[in-house]
Amino acid sequence: MSDNKIQVQPPEKHTGIKLTTPKRVAGGLPAITSSMKHVYGEVGVVAGTKAMLNLNQFKGFDCPGCAWPDPDEDRSIVEFCENGAKAVAEEATTAKVDAEFFKQYSVQELSHWSDYDIGKSGRVVEPMIIREGSSHYEPISWQDAFAHIAKKLNDLSSPDEAIFYTSGRTSNEAAFLYQLFVRQYGTNNLPDCSNMCHESSGSGLSETVGIGKGSVKLDDFYKAEVIVIMGQNPGTNHPRMLTALQKAKDNGAKIISVNPLPETGLMKFQHPQNPLDMLGSGTALTDLFLQVRVNGDVPLLKAIMKMLIAKDESEGGVLDHEFIKEQTAHYEAFLENLKNEDLDALIAQTSLSKADIEEAADLLSSSNKIIVCWAMGLTQHKNAVDNIREIVNLLLLKGSIGKPGAGTCPVRGHSNVQGDRTVGIWEKLVPKFAEKLKSHFNFEPPKKDGYDVVESIKAMGEGRAKVFFAMGGNFLSATPDTEYTAKALQQCDLTVHVSTKLNRSHLVHGKEALILPCLGRTEQDKQDSGNQFVTVENSTGVVHKSQGGKKPVSEHLLSEPKIVAELAKATLKNKTTVDWDKLVANYDHIRDAIEATIDGFDNYNQRVRRAGGFYLPNGAREGDFKTDTGKANFTINEVPDHKLKNEEYLMMTIRSHDQYNTTIYGLHDRYRGIHNERRIILMNTDDMSAANLKEKDIVDLYSKYDGIERSAKGFIVVPYSIPGRCVATYFPEANPLVPHNHYARGSKTPISKSVIISIKRRD
Numbered sequence: 001m002s003d004n005k006i007q008v009q010p011p012e013k014h015t016g017i018k019l020t021t022p023k024r025v026a027g028g029l030p031a032i033t034s035s036m037k038h039v040y041g042e043v044g045v046v047a048g049t050k051a052m053l054n055l056n057q058f059k060g061f062d063c064p065g066c067a068w069p070d071p072d073e074d075r076s077i078v079e080f081c082e083n084g085a086k087a088v089a090e091e092a093t094t095a096k097v098d099a100e101f102f103k104q105y106s107v108q109e110l111s112h113w114s115d116y117d118i119g120k121s122g123r124v125v126e127p128m129i130i131r132e133g134s135s136h137y138e139p140i141s142w143q144d145a146f147a148h149i150a151k152k153l154n155d156l157s158s159p160d161e162a163i164f165y166t167s168g169r170t171s172n173e174a175a176f177l178y179q180l181f182v183r184q185y186g187t188n189n190l191p192d193c194s195n196m197c198h199e200s201s202g203s204g205l206s207e208t209v210g211i212g213k214g215s216v217k218l219d220d221f222y223k224a225e226v227i228v229i230m231g232q233n234p235g236t237n238h239p240r241m242l243t244a245l246q247k248a249k250d251n252g253a254k255i256i257s258v259n260p261l262p263e264t265g266l267m268k269f270q271h272p273q274n275p276l277d278m279l280g281s282g283t284a285l286t287d288l289f290l291q292v293r294v295n296g297d298v299p300l301l302k303a304i305m306k307m308l309i310a311k312d313e314s315e316g317g318v319l320d321h322e323f324i325k326e327q328t329a330h331y332e333a334f335l336e337n338l339k340n341e342d343l344d345a346l347i348a349q350t351s352l353s354k355a356d357i358e359e360a361a362d363l364l365s366s367s368n369k370i371i372v373c374w375a376m377g378l379t380q381h382k383n384a385v386d387n388i389r390e391i392v393n394l395l396l397l398k399g400s401i402g403k404p405g406a407g408t409c410p411v412r413g414h415s416n417v418q419g420d421r422t423v424g425i426w427e428k429l430v431p432k433f434a435e436k437l438k439s440h441f442n443f444e445p446p447k448k449d450g451y452d453v454v455e456s457i458k459a460m461g462e463g464r465a466k467v468f469f470a471m472g473g474n475f476l477s478a479t480p481d482t483e484y485t486a487k488a489l490q491q492c493d494l495t496v497h498v499s500t501k502l503n504r505s506h507l508v509h510g511k512e513a514l515i516l517p518c519l520g521r522t523e524q525d526k527q528d529s530g531n532q533f534v535t536v537e538n539s540t541g542v543v544h545k546s547q548g549g550k551k552p553v554s555e556h557l558l559s560e561p562k563i564v565a566e567l568a569k570a571t572l573k574n575k576t577t578v579d580w581d582k583l584v585a586n587y588d589h590i591r592d593a594i595e596a597t598i599d600g601f602d603n604y605n606q607r608v609r610r611a612g613g614f615y616l617p618n619g620a621r622e623g624d625f626k627t628d629t630g631k632a633n634f635t636i637n638e639v640p641d642h643k644l645k646n647e648e649y650l651m652m653t654i655r656s657h658d659q660y661n662t663t664i665y666g667l668h669d670r671y672r673g674i675h676n677e678r679r680i681i682l683m684n685t686d687d688m689s690a691a692n693l694k695e696k697d698i699v700d701l702y703s704k705y706d707g708i709e710r711s712a713k714g715f716i717v718v719p720y721s722i723p724g725r726c727v728a729t730y731f732p733e734a735n736p737l738v739p740h741n742h743y744a745r746g747s748k749t750p751i752s753k754s755v756i757i758s759i760k761r762r763d
């Protein structure tokens, strides 16, 4: 029996590491075998095939994997990927977490399981409660669960003592109802996973081009001349993007990849659903790989822009002067600042050679249709917002925004993270939306900004917040500073999770805790008026339908909108001005309410019933920049300086090929050649020799911010191609090292991709 403390981080157990040479080609037959193993292993052959054929088809459900767009028309019969298959298998599993399960295992015992084993335990199939002082969850009826939560909420001395988190799988309908309930209850405490994800993109883009979303459509990829992919590992995290990149290449586009790691998917790709492609050795996707050091992107972009400007001055024809003059602001100040930067000093900050950067500048100088894509490698640093603003500077110099084949593409994570924000999940309440809510629903929404993720952690840690409610997600393991966040959650009077599956946040809980089990994407959702569908928004601003066809895994599950409506009724009673029963009986009514309160949803119910859905308006896409100047803004951004001491390294926390955020599908990082182990640290071989470390040595990791030493122990050293003084570990194992009070300027996203750490070998 393990010790009797609750284990708040993934336990320090080793699972038998095996290393192979990293893969050169992504996709291909191994991707098919791997998906099939996951689906058929979890759900059986017939159910598995049916589920897969429904995925991302016009009439089926939206893949719960990522937010990459589907083709507007002509979808192939199997528009899914290996990791989408794993996401479906994870949800469609036939294993069940029920009253018997919780009777058998105490929370303390479960907390010593690995995240992989916790996930494998199956779907939660009935509402559960753990009462104060108890060691086990026990069943509770839905009615009692809602009454219990309502009482706690109503007993608080202020609604601001409650926090309502959202993860990004929640549909538009559920998210809209949820924020409506929370605002009628009286707070804007609506942190979401976006705070840890693309918040920096939203901040950087809103300020510079007037909309916090990307400007490109899928079709723009097929018209682009150069596609730059920065800080993103699409082979693992957005595999369907590789198909688009392959098509872009067939049309003549060049691809530049900017990444500290030579990620397999970016290098070569075999389309797993294209038999002809399987015979060859795959398409080489990347034309130019820039192995930048961690957080070296601002100096790299500045160096490229300096080269472009110099070339324009000597030869002409490189910059789009007409665009700059007509459509942008603050160019002169930007130019002056950039001219004062020293090129060699910039290059030295990137760990790249001058020749490599010149090659990038050459590719860019001769093209006018450029798309820049990015993901977490850019958004999770102290200067993350600067990263995004610097990308915009580059695109503006080239006039590469607001026209076909060009623009910004922050590739979103969770399948509806973008939609949740569109329909009002935000700790800030935009005045125009507040007015619409007020006039449509006849109540006074709270004005004060609420807590985002890091402020929520602090508020709970300092006893200012006492009830934590989560619509999906795994707050404990996804947020930084695991030990601190665990204490913060444990201090709460009540923690509640609306979840499909068990995770560590259910085990590291408040004085009391509830799990409210909900339907998943793949399942039928039947309400009073009949079967319902929900809607979601992808990375390119397309709103479309999603409808599951599977029989729910248990008759006790409720849909997320139903859970919100029942909780709202129990909490607000006759104080509410909303007819919750009507809204939830037929989701068309929720969509009507969205249409009435949020721009861009005209004829929502009609348009979303068309195959493929509809595009939301996007000013930047049309060259209409809704900023403070009415133009696209150039900005000035500092070069970061981490001042690493001798024994220090810059650590990025990344995803393996076998996980979905905190959900661990398996223990293999197939493309990187790391098998059967997650507690690893990727290191450059020169750094290893300098630190006297060998392959497979076991080390403890420490970070020190604000005088506090944080640690994560028992990581196995893996030699890898990565720039000097940079290291990589997996999230969530390394989250205890990420300080909660260090975050991006302007977006408050935790610095999960540039944590300064030291490494000590175990003797």
Ligand SMILES: Nc1nc2c(c(=O)[nH]1)N[C@H]1C(S)=C(S)[C@@H](COP(=O)(O)OP(=O)(O)OC[C@H]3O[C@@H](n4cnc5c(=O)[nH]c(N)nc54)[C@H](O)[C@@H]3O)O[C@H]1N2
Pocket: 065, 066, 083, 197, 230, 231, 232, 233, 234, 236, 237, 238, 258, 259, 260, 261, 263, 292, 293, 294, 295, 296, 297, 375, 376, 377, 378, 412, 413, 414, 652, 653, 654, 655, 656, 657, 659, 660, 661, 662, 753
């Ligand atoms: N299968 C699967 N799919 C997913 C997810 C998943 O966990 N599994 N998660 C979903 C979510 S929520 C999200 S947000 C996305 C995440 O998608 P990604 O952003 O691709 O995920 P990460 O693994 O965090 O990868 C970050 C990449 O950035 C690189 N990088 C790190 N630091 C830097 C830097 O300073 N500069 C540059 N240029 N590169 C850097 C890393 O080497 C890595 O390749 O994927 C979504 N899709």
Ligand SMILES: Nc1nc2c(c(=O)[nH]1)N[C@H]1C(S)=C(S)[C@@H](COP(=O)(O)OP(=O)(O)OC[C@H]3O[C@@H](n4cnc5c(=O)[nH]c(N)nc54)[C@H](O)[C@@H]3O)O[C@H]1N2
Pocket: 166, 167, 168, 169, 170, 193, 194, 196, 197, 198, 376, 380, 413, 414, 471, 472, 473, 474, 475, 477, 478, 479, 480, 498, 499, 500, 501, 502, 503, 518, 519, 520, 521, 560, 653, 654, 655, 660, 661, 662, 663, 731, 732, 734, 735, 738, 752
């Ligand atoms: N160190 C480090 N930390 C990070 C990151 C990083 O790169 N490095 N990435 C950050 C990013 S980009 C993100 S988006 C966050 C992710 O943060 P979260 O979104 O909070 O975490 P997930 O692991 O995606 O949540 C998984 C849980 O969601 C529940 N779930 C799954 N499907 C459904 C559903 O349909 N409905 C409901 N109600 N519940 C469901 C299941 O119980 C599952 O256990 O993590 C962030 N944390």
Ligand SMILES: [Mo]
Pocket: 193, 196, 197, 198, 412, 413, 414
């Ligand atoms: Mo994310």
